[in-house]
Amino acid sequence: MTEHKPGGDLTLGGQRVHERLTREEPDLVARVLARIQAEVADYRRLPVEELAGDIARITQQTVRAFARCLREDRDLNAAELRQIGASAVRRAEEGFPLEAVLAAYHVGTREIFAVGSADAGSADVADLLEVADRTLAFVGTVTGAVTRGYLEELRTKIGQEHTARRTLLSVLADGGPVDAVARSAGIALPARYLVLSVELGPHADEATPGIDADIAIRRKLRRFLAAFEHSCGDGVLASLDGPGGLVLLPLAGRLSAVPEWGSLLGTAGRAAGVDVLAAADTAAPSEVREVAGRTGEVLDVLRWFGRPPGLYRLDDVLVEYQLTRPGEARDRLAAVLAPLDAHPELVETLSTYLELDTNRRRTAARLHVHPNTVDYRLRRVRDLTDIDPLHPAGLPRIIAALAARRASLPR
Known part of the structure; x- marks a missing residue:
């Protein structure tokens, strides 16, 4: 059985590895930064001051952390992991890709290993294998810390945005201080919305034995909304359950033409794999409550008269609408x-x-x-x-x- 060798005693080319990394730290940090820019394209798009500031700082901290772990024969401690996680949070706040952050840590760790093992000889095989194993363990721990920090921030951000959008939709649909809510949420209101009251047909998976119907419904709704977001951006507001609900689309660009409404609805229905029956009209933000109520009534009329899937406006069912008014x-x-x-x-x-x-x-x-x-x-x-x-x-x-x-x- 091979006896454990303390990390502080691991020696390559006649010098302890942690001492070599500490001595060559300034040049090593510069080499890591250069290699990251050369091999990870997203980093070439960062401002120079960020590369020279925050990115250089976390690179230096990571090099020092690895050297300390070797010297003290330990894994990364809580403070070092928080430091790495905090940097990942900042990248998430900036919308920087997670895969690029992870790639940078892998590239940087390979450069650290290259410098630490540069003078290794045939007599250093045992220590070289030990250093390689510790390097892999180090990058694995770093990867976990980065991913956790990044995803926690992303979940928080998505949760906040989701809450803000649902609040705005609620105010639009129920009536209220729309402008004030939009400003507090940092959401720019369009001049007009396309208001859609929709009924989604069932997907075949919802009734397939062995398939979770709830998952099938969520998948249907996700694909349905994704088609709208692909065309209209992140200004789409929606309140949907399995059978349907309300969708508000910013009225701009090609959606200004009425024929495009049905085309987009058809695209969304095909993406979800279901037939869609919808009532549509346009509204300024202050008019959404009234118009959404009317499109909901038109959708009811379409159901009562057994109209086939498609997009309809009030003008398409004037007689039918009038016939079914309460009285x-x-x-x-x-x-x-x-x-x-x-x-x-x-x-x-x-x-x-x-x-x-x-x-x-x-x-x-x-x-x-x-x-x-x-x-x-x-x-x-x-x-x-x-x-x-x-x-x-x-x-x-x-x-x-x-x-x-x-x-x-x-x-």
């Missing part, structure tokens, strides 16, 4: 179908028949019944309501009555 007329229209309440099979047949453009054979196939059964049930609807769904003259009233009935049902 005596809607209540009476819904009451037309009250005799069907005791016959759910008639309601299902009528709904499917209208959804499939009054095609009786397709309706029969969807319901797994004979076409004659469809005819019989539709005649029963006629007998119970005095409206004939098999006759063109009866269709507008029966469609309106069915939508009014859906609008009257509790949510």
Whole structure:
């Protein structure tokens, strides 16, 4: 069994390694900085004063920490790890890539090893292997400290931004001091938003045995929003659950053209792998509450009338919207179908028949019944309501009555 040799006694080329690193520290720091700039492209984009200041300082501290660890035969202590972690936090605050920071520490550690082992000879193999092992352990510990510091700051920053954006969305949707909240959050408000009330269809994974439905839903929502953020940047505000919700997009650039709204919605739906039904309108920040309420109502109308997936505006459903406004007329229209309440099979047949453009054979196939059964049930609807769904003259009233009935049902 090989006896442990203290780090302070590790000798290469006739000199203790920690003493060599300490003696050559100024030149070694300069060499590390030069090598990092040569091999890690992101560091070449840093301001000169940062390289000569903070980056040079943490490089010197790291070289000294490794030399101390060898001399004192120990691992990095808590204070040294905090120092390294604090530097990683500053890089995260600047938005500097984590992979570049980690690459710099690996490059720097290789240079430290190169200097420390420069004069090693054939008689130094045992000590050289020990120094190499300690160097690998050192860079592994440093990597952990850097990653923890960077990710903790990133989580804090993301959490703060997420809270600020949710607060702003809440104020926009509920009404309140929008400008004051935006200023305190450091968020620049656009002149106008594209307001989308959306309903997302289920993804196939949500019903697949063995797949966690909650994960499938979160993945669907993440991909849906990522498509908007790719096109509109970080100004996108959204409140979504599995079935849908509200999305606000800064209205600028190509989104100023109405045809682009549907195109972007289609892109987001394909990214999420689902069909999307949406109601859209534009609003100044102070108008979002009112407009979001109206697009939500339009979305309800689209559902009640069984409109296919796509993007709609109020102008696309003016008649349908008016027909389903709360009031005596809607209540009476819904009451037309009250005799069907005791016959759910008639309601299902009528709904499917209208959804499939009054095609009786397709309706029969969807319901797994004979076409004659469809005819019989539709005649029963006629007998119970005095409206004939098999006759063109009866269709507008029966469609309106069915939508009014859906609008009257509790949510």
